Amino acid sequence: MITSRTEATFLSPIVESRRWVAGVTFPDDRPLLNVSQAAPADPPPLGLRQALAEAALHQDDAHLYGPVLGRDGLRSALAEQMSSHYDATISPDQIGITSGCNQAFAATIAALCGEGDEVIIPVPWYFNHKMWLDLSGVTARPLQVGDDMLPDPAAAEALITPRTKAILLVTPNNPTGAEYPEGLLRAYFDLAQSRGLALIVDETYRDFDSRSGPPHALFQQTDWDQTLIHLYSFSKAYRLTGHRVGAIAAAPARLFEMEKFLDTVTICPSQLGQIGAQWGIHNLQSWLAGERAEILDRKQAILDAFPLLASRGWRLLGCGAYFAYVEHPFDLPASQIAQKLVTEASILMLPGTMFMPEGDQSAERQFRIAFANVDAVGIRELFSRLSQFQP
CATH class of the missing domain: 3.90.1150.10 (Aspartate Aminotransferase, domain 1)
Incomplete structure (x- = not known):
């Protein structure tokens, strides 16, 4: 039993x-x-490891509790970097830092869903997403992709029920590697917006997208944060896997709800990891x-x-x-x-x-x-x- x-x-x-x-x-x-x-x-590269060592030796607050939604310096640095990357305007109060991108997803689901609610998720799926939905008592509604490994918005719309709270996309995709075209993401944004759903876009691998320029224009949409919840990981970009640093971009009101979850689970993200991520943003782009x-x-x-x-x-x-x-x-x-x-x-x-x-x-x-x-x-x-x- x-x-x-x-x-x-x-x-x-x-x-x-x-x-x-x-x-x-x-x-x-x-x-x-x-x-x-x-x-x-x-x-991580030597310079980043040296920055971590210096912080561990000489920066007292690197060893203390910090803000639940992350250090102000990292939130500001990531907001500025994302604004440049997506040719949009993203403010620090729309950024939250988490203990890895898996926790970013967990916090998002906790803020959006109650027992028995549903999230539409393309299959093949990233297994930790499915695991967290199961652990949360949230039903994953599988959306089969086509031969091109892309999910059809019309097929997604057919899966929407009164219990649906969100549609989840991963691009570049884990596990298929597919890069979702800009027009496809916009179609999903419009669908989610029209049906009052959240669109969760996990871009853990965005730094390795083969396309040049902004991969989509979702952050350029008016009131983007009322629909879009964006997830990101510093683990792949700066090899900070063991330091567990991820991020969420969303409406401040949604981050307020996520903060309750984060405070209960980890209180705050790793201070050293955040210091490393901020150093990486400023020094490791080349x-x-x-x-x-x-x-x-x-x-x-x-x-x-x-x-x-x-x-x-x-x-x-x-x-x-x-x-x-x-x-x-x-x-x-x-x-x-x-x-x-x-x-x-x-x-x-x-x-x-x-x-x-x-x-x-x-x-x-x-x-x-x-x-x-x-x-x-x-x-x-x-x-x-x-x-x-x-x-």
Whole structure:
């Protein structure tokens, strides 16, 4: 008998997949290729680490409680940076800082939804979003994407019920890598606005979007903050994964409600992490441009090398930011193939079943490849192993 929300919620795919490799010995000539997690494996650049060390040694408030919605300096710096990035006007009082982007989403749902409410979420979905909706007693209404990995606004509108509170989009997308066109985002904004819903747009990977200029004009809309709630992560931009710093852009009245949740859960975000994020905004933009160029090179390496897999029946469904989303040609389900890949090909890769509703048959044909920690040489090795793999 299920007695708690956590018992009713599936195990994190990252946690589960780590169990697959526990105790496995990999041959010296075939080390593990881990393409399961979308997180930088390297520490922040030296300058940022030095700034963190200086703050830890000499800045007393780095060790104390701070404002629940984040340090004023970071809120102002991010508002200025976003205003430039989106060619819009965003003020510090429309910015809240959180302990990672997952908490930004959690705070958003807590402020928007009550027990039994609904959120429309495209599938494949980011599993932590689905996990938090389950933990909150909020129903996730799955919205199937098309062959282009993009969700249709008309299909989303058909899912709206009196209990719907929000539509959630992720761009560039996790897990598919798809970059949502500006017109598509505007269509969703207009839909949400017309039906009195919130539009939650998670742009954790916005710094690695392949397009130049503002990726959309949502922040340029009049009263954007009455509809749009924007989520962001400093983890990917400045390698601050362990410091847990994320952000929300929303109406001050909504941030007021989120503040109640944040004060109850963590009281305030990590002071050192915030200091690092602010230092990064002011000092690492050229470095970040280089990181973006490297990720785009890896994306191109995926596109250039994929014909090898295509010749064996694989299909590339989406590719962008940190991810490629693929379809395999085998009779066995992806959930079984994933564990065979560990022992027979030294590859750790997450099956589509970890990103789709239970029982979805298409998920058993799909895999996510997270290539943020695999360079072009590693990508070629990955595809070589996959091309030779027979379950």
